Amino acid sequence: MKxxxxxxxxxxxxxxxxxxxxxxxxLEINARKLANRHTHVLYKNRSYNVELVSENRAEKTCTYKxxxxxxxxxxxxxxxxxxxxxxxxxxxxNKVREIKAPMPGLVLNIxxxxxxxxxxxxxxxxxxxxxxxxxxKSPAQGKIKKVFVNNGDKVExxxxxxxxx
Numbered sequence: 001m002k003x004x005x006x007x008x009x010x011x012x013x014x015x016x017x018x019x020x021x022x023x024x025x026x027l028e029i030n031a032r033k034l035a036n037r038h039t040h041v042l043y044k045n046r047s048y049n050v051e052l053v054s055e056n057r058a059e060k061t062c063t064y065k066x067x068x069x070x071x072x073x074x075x076x077x078x079x080x081x082x083x084x085x086x087x088x089x090x091x092x093x094n095k096v097r098e099i100k101a102p103m104p105g106l107v108l109n110i111x112x113x114x115x116x117x118x119x120x121x122x123x124x125x126x127x128x129x130x131x132x133x134x135x136x137k138s139p140a141q142g143k144i145k146k147v148f149v150n151n152g153d154k155v156e157x158x159x160x161x162x163x164x165x
Contacts, residue, residue: 001075003073004073010025020051030043037135048066050065053065053070060080100158100161107150107151108127108128109125110151111127112162114147117141118141121137143164144163148161
């Protein structure tokens, strides 16, 4: 499997029980679990305090803190690599072309404009419906191509609000 650290460094990892190989070299560590999400590691006569800060098993990502420094890690297993070789990795990508109004309402505030790069979960606009403010969030990462509404516009259910590139 491959792991990528901080979107910069890439390593080939092989695991066999307790033994690890990193880029073909045996990795000799002494690890002792301290508490939930905390581990103490000895590697090449150096001491490391390791904490699992967060993990997302669905996206195969996690964040570790090692001696106070954060490391974002993404994992690519043999199945991901096979899908990429077959050209099927793009089929799994969550490509969103447009955002539609989930209900009729009034556009109160547009929070992201044309040309903006947005990440999954970023706030895009505020829609008032039935006297409640609803924040419409980005369902995926992308770049906004066109915003079809303005502040104060009334929209109908399923009306296109934002289009992505």
